Amino acid sequence: MGWRHPSLCALYSTFIYAFICTVLLLVYIHFSTLPGRYSKSDTLNRTLERNIEPAIGVRFAVEQSDDTENLASLGGTDSVEYTNVIPVIDFKDLGHKKRKLLLLIIVSTAPGRFKRRQGIRETWWKNCHNNREVRCLFLTDGFITDNAQRDLIIQERSKYKDIELQPLLGWEFGLRFLSQIRWAFAKFDFQYFLRIDDDYFLCLKRLLAELPWRPKRNLVWGSFHCEAGITWIDESFMIFTPDIIDKFLSQNESTRLCHAHADQQIGIWLNDIPTRHLVHDSRLHHTVAPASFSPQFVNVTNVCDSYLGIHGTYEDKMRYFGLNSNDSMKVESPFPDFSTFCKSKTFDYRIFNKEWKYQPKLCKDNPRWNVGRTIYVGRENRPP
Ligand SMILES: *[C@@H]1O[C@H](CO)[C@@H](O)[C@H](O)[C@H]1NC(C)=O
Numbered sequence: 001m002g003w004r005h006p007s008l009c010a011l012y013s014t015f016i017y018a019f020i021c022t023v024l025l026l027v028y029i030h031f032s033t034l035p036g037r038y039s040k041s042d043t044l045n046r047t048l049e050r051n052i053e054p055a056i057g058v059r060f061a062v063e064q065s066d067d068t069e070n071l072a073s074l075g076g077t078d079s080v081e082y083t084n085v086i087p088v089i090d091f092k093d094l095g096h097k098k099r100k101l102l103l104l105i106i107v108s109t110a111p112g113r114f115k116r117r118q119g120i121r122e123t124w125w126k127n128c129h130n131n132r133e134v135r136c137l138f139l140t141d142g143f144i145t146d147n148a149q150r151d152l153i154i155q156e157r158s159k160y161k162d163i164e165l166q167p168l169l170g171w172e173f174g175l176r177f178l179s180q181i182r183w184a185f186a187k188f189d190f191q192y193f194l195r196i197d198d199d200y201f202l203c204l205k206r207l208l209a210e211l212p213w214r215p216k217r218n219l220v221w222g223s224f225h226c227e228a229g230i231t232w233i234d235e236s237f238m239i240f241t242p243d244i245i246d247k248f249l250s251q252n253e254s255t256r257l258c259h260a261h262a263d264q265q266i267g268i269w270l271n272d273i274p275t276r277h278l279v280h281d282s283r284l285h286h287t288v289a290p291a292s293f294s295p296q297f298v299n300v301t302n303v304c305d306s307y308l309g310i311h312g313t314y315e316d317k318m319r320y321f322g323l324n325s326n327d328s329m330k331v332e333s334p335f336p337d338f339s340t341f342c343k344s345k346t347f348d349y350r351i352f353n354k355e356w357k358y359q360p361k362l363c364k365d366n367p368r369w370n371v372g373r374t375i376y377v378g379r380e381n382r383p384p
C-alpha cells in the first residue's frame with residue numbers, strides 16, 4: 001500500500017530521522033562519559049583479568065602482541081574477542097548448556113610435543129571419535145613466547161579441533177591443574193574426569209566399559225605412591241568424580257594452597273576431604289624406567305589384556321601398542337580396599353627430601369617456585 005498523502009510521508013520520514021539522530025547522540029554521550037578511557041590495552045587487560053588470574057599472563061598478552069590492529073578490535077565483553085590475539089580458553093560457566101559426558105579426558109601436553117600428540121591421535125584417541133559419551137582434549141599452555149611455535153599451535157588447533165590453549169606460560173605447575181579443572185567444570189557436565197599425560201597409552205574402550213560399575217562419588221583413582229608413612233597419587237593419570245572436583249574448586253580462595261608439583265598439591269587438598277575414596281589401580285603401569293625403554297615391553301601384544309594404561313610411552317611405542325592392543329571390555333574385579341596397598345591415607349609435603357620439597361604457597365598470589373623457568377623437559381629427554 002502506497003502513501004496517499006506526500007505531506008504525511010515527509011512528516012513520518014522527518015520523525016524517524018530525528019529519532020535515529022537522538023538515539024545515536026544518546027549512545028555517544030553514554031560512552032564518552034563512562035568513567036575512565038576505553039584504551040585498547042585497558043580493554044585487553046580487563047578481558048584477560050576476568051578470564052585468568054595470573055598477572056604474568058596479563059603482562060604477557062599485552063607485551064607479546066605485535067598486532068595492535070587486533071587489540072583495537074577487543075570489545076571487552078567476551079574472550080571470543082581476544083581470540084584475535086591468542087585463542088586461549090575462558091572460564092565462563094556454560095550453565096545448562098554444558099555437554100553431558102560419561103568421561104572427559106584432558107591430556108596435559110607441552111606445545112612442542114606435536115609428535116606425542118600425533119602418536120595419541122593415531123591410536124587410542126580414535127575411540128573418542130565414535131562415542132558421544134566421551135570427549136578427549138589436549139590442553140597446553142597458550143602464552144608461547146616463540147612466534148613460530150605459537151603459529152604452529154594455532155594451526156594445529158584449527159586443523160584438529162582437539163587442542164585448547166590455557167592462559168599460562170609453561171611454568172605454573174600446580175596452578176595449571178587448577179586451571180584445567182576450573183575450565184573442565186565450567187564447560188562440561190561429566191561423570192568422570194581423567195587428567196592424563198601425553199606419554200600415556202590408554203586402553204580407552206576397556207576403561208569406558210568398566211565405568212558404569214565403578215563408584216560414582218568421592219573417587220580418586222590412579223596409581224599411588226606409598227612411602228615414608230604418606231601416600232599421594234601420581235599426577236600422570238588421575239580420575240576424579242565431579243563431587244571431588246567441586247570440593248577442590250569450592251576451597252576458600254584466600255587460603256587455598258598451591259604447590260610446585262601438582263601431585264603434592266592434590267595430596268594437600270585431599271587431606272581436607274575426609275570422604276575421599278582412594279583407589280590404587282595396579283593395572284596402571286608406572287616404573288622409574290619409561291615403558292618405551294623397558295625390555296618388559298619389547299615385542300608385547302595385547303597390552304590391554306593386562307593393563308588399563310602404560311606410562312612412559314612415547315610416540316613409536318604408542319603406535320606399536322596401538323597396532324595390537326586388544327582394547328576391549330574385560331572381566332574386571334571390584335577395586336581392592338586402599339589399605340591393602342598403603343596403611344596411610346594422608347599426605348605431608350614435609351616428608352620429601354630436598355629435590356622435591358617446596359613450601360606450599362597461596363594460589364591467589366600466583367606463586368612461583370625456583371624449579372627453573374623452562375617447560376618441564378620430562379624423562380624422555382633427560383641425559384642418560
Ligand atoms: C595492564 O595491567 C597491568 C597489571 O595489572 C598493569 O601493570 C599495566 O599497566 C596495565 N596496562 C595498561 C595499558 O593499562
Ligand SMILES: *[C@@H]1O[C@H](CO)[C@@H](O)[C@H](O)[C@H]1NC(C)=O
Binds near residue numbers: 252253255
Ligand atoms: C576464607 O578465609 C578467610 C581467611 O581465613 C576468612 O576471613 C573468610 O571468612 C573465609 N571465607 C569463607 C567463605 O569461608
Ligand SMILES: *[C@@H]1O[C@H](CO)[C@@H](O)[C@H](O)[C@H]1NC(C)=O
Binds near residue numbers: 298299
Ligand atoms: C622381537 O621380535 C623380533 C621379530 O619377531 C625378533 O627378531 C626379536 O628377537 C624379538 N626380541 C625380543 C627381545 O624378543
Ligand SMILES: *[C@@H]1O[C@H](CO)[C@@H](O)[C@H](O)[C@H]1NC(C)=O
Binds near residue numbers: 302326331
Ligand atoms: C582380547 O580380549 C578379549 C576380552 O578379554 C579376550 O576374550 C580375547 O581372548 C583377547 N584376544 C586375544 C587375541 O588375546
